[in-house]
Amino acid sequence: MDNYLYQEFNRSIYRKTLENGLKVQLMPMAEFNKTYAIMTTDFGSIDNHFVPYQQEEPVQVPDGVAHFLEHKLFEKKDHDAFDLFGKLGADSNAFTSFTQTSYLFSTTSHLRENLDILLDFVQDPYFTDETVQKEQGIIGQEIQMYNDDPSWRLYLGMLGNLYPHDPMHIDIAGTVDSISKITPKILFDCYRTFYQPSNMNLLLVGKLDPAETMGWIEDNQAKKEFAPQEKPRRFFELNDPSGHDVIPFRSLTMDVNRPKAMVGIRGLKTFDDGHERLKYKLAVDLLLDLLLDDTSDNYLRLYDQGIIDDSFGYNFDMTRAFHFAYISTNTNQREKFADEVMAILDNADEEIDRAADHFEGIKRAEIGRLISLLDSPEAIGNRYAGDLFAGANLMDEIRMMKELQLADLHQAAKDFVNPAGMSVYQIVSQHQ
């Protein structure tokens, strides 16, 4: 087990890759009552085309299968893993993104028992026709609930604009129709391919003793037999890597009082190296802050003209297969909002120079915000993105953020902003 001390934060991280390939990381937090554990596989909603474990032919699986598998993994022949955590008073949950599925618990007692429950339920699948059928009803309701959520529709609508022929344009949960095609066999194919220990990582943060905890994990794994590990062979290729398939504009009419508008921008850069990707990500984060955050002249101008209000926000999503930024607001001036934001992005280089004296303040603010996350075991655990950022954790991010210079923002703007990658999506009120 190797360990590394981050002196400025008085925190250490302990790392080990087990014999079966499972990557384990432990980060103790002094004085905390809680331990947060999160176990992640590199398998998400876009991974719908792959060669199943120890087979030859690629298969195409229905949309929403990763999320469906996540729900079903808790259920066993004679019990539900969720209840086992509950008996110990622990909280447990799981979530699926475009590229990952994570299982987690948090507890203030019985750490070893909870850890065994987590490892055991994730490593022991049980899928039958009957349980699959029941889940189709529950997830159907979940999909419907999200249908009524204008913010989610706005986000998903934008993904549909930016990646119209790629799996990202479909809800992570799939559709009522696609999940009806899921069978136990499909779930097993996915499971055997992507839930091999060598395709997973386990992270514990909070109250823990590193040596003791690592021992518990190793004991648990030593009792199990694992099939030979095989690197998943997935086929993910963007329909059009040049981004020419971006749909510039769409809108949706909903029963809302307040219309919404979003500008999205699809990045085209590709990366061979996780460090490089993380640096780019942090630079784009800072770039967006400099151009648009609440200290910027742009923000004040748009706010005072009533083009944006306090609901204004922006984000940059980076995954192994794609990345994009989105900027949104509630507004009655949807066209004006889109024109203004696109003009700011188009002129990013000049905008950076004009706002240069804000740079140190903005950087300091980002550093402060990242440091605030160090008080949360969940934030540390959820933010960890494995190989995506070459294993960097929150403290590595803070260090890298401190090193960014204005020139990095110019470079990020050059790499990221391209007019053909921009798009607009609107939620229009049916009352107007």
Next chain:
Amino acid sequence: MHYNLASGVNLDVVPSKKFNMNQILINFATPQTFDNATARNLLANLLETSTKKYPTQTALADQLAKQYGTYLSMGVTRVGRLHCVRLKASFINDRLANSELFEKVVALINEILFNPLVNNGQFDQETFDRQAINLKSTINSYYDDKQFWAARRLLDLYYRDGTVMRVPSFGRSQEIDKLTAAGVYQTYQEMIANDRVDILFLGDVDAEQVKAAFAKMPFADRTINHQEVLYHQPLYKQVQRQVEYQPVSQAKLNLGYQLPLYSGKELYYAGLVFNDLFGGSPYSKLYVNIRERASLAYYAASRLMPFNGLLSVQSGIDSRQASRVEKLIDQQLLALQHGQFTDEQFEEVKSGLINQYLSSNDLAGNILGRRLANQLLGLPTQDETAQINAVTRDQVVQVAQMLNKQAVYLLSGEN
């Protein structure tokens, strides 16, 4: 450590080296009336937007950014009948900032609270107009969040005509047009002069230094006479029912029960255990029997409102199943009234509550929020694990029998 900065102005300092961030919470409390909620919400928005020294929101935001992204926000809430304007701030500790950040943040809060952007006895007109428009759209946009909307409509149905509880703590959009820049300035002056003020600090600063910093704020003595903070409502003769139609794909069925149990008072901890057995946890009867077993809902949960004597149930369902779901909810309550829960479930729920309680002590904001609520209700802040452990099965049954269904609200997708 507790200090009185002036009569009616309290300072509570919780020294801690556990966190990288320091926290400040300042609460202004006064009994809610029919017309103060909207004005005070707008006031909170105005105060956090600008000050005389920092006359635009970017100027103010720039100060916060330079102070390592200090988080500062103001908002409104309600504790029983008390309307509260709150300021929350969090910022990295002086060791990580390598500077006297604490003093700077307190100075900035002082500027925000005591030097607002006011000229000739009124808030700056342009800022006022913009914030008034924004608050109106924000309140109107609550309609767009169907889960929130349905929960709010249930409260409208549950609270009796003529009680201020019907006015949400965030106010009403139709009241905003009646407010003026001069009128809200008057609201401000009343708040600063007459409200009960509670200041709470948690973090790595010497208590005397904290006291000295806040003592510089020019709070005057005031007389506090908040008679009955907790809200109690007499029973209706019959259950209040309402159905509304909107084009939603998932219907919302919400129920309100009178449950005269109050924070820290008799049977309160039994109420927490009851709530988790009924619908407050994923191991509850509602979750298991309505969501999991019958596949009837994506969510079905209950919530205890221990300042208002109310317990509510929220569910997201298929419109056509509304009466079936309501019957099932009734059955779950009946089962608990007859003590139909295992010892195992009972112990699980207690362990879960203790786990939550201990976990909440890892969140600085939660620690301060709980201390504040206790202070406003005149309760001591103590380790709650013993009280949770002491709850008996009989007490839970007793609580279950205290529930009276009062209101049923359905937001339906089908007309």
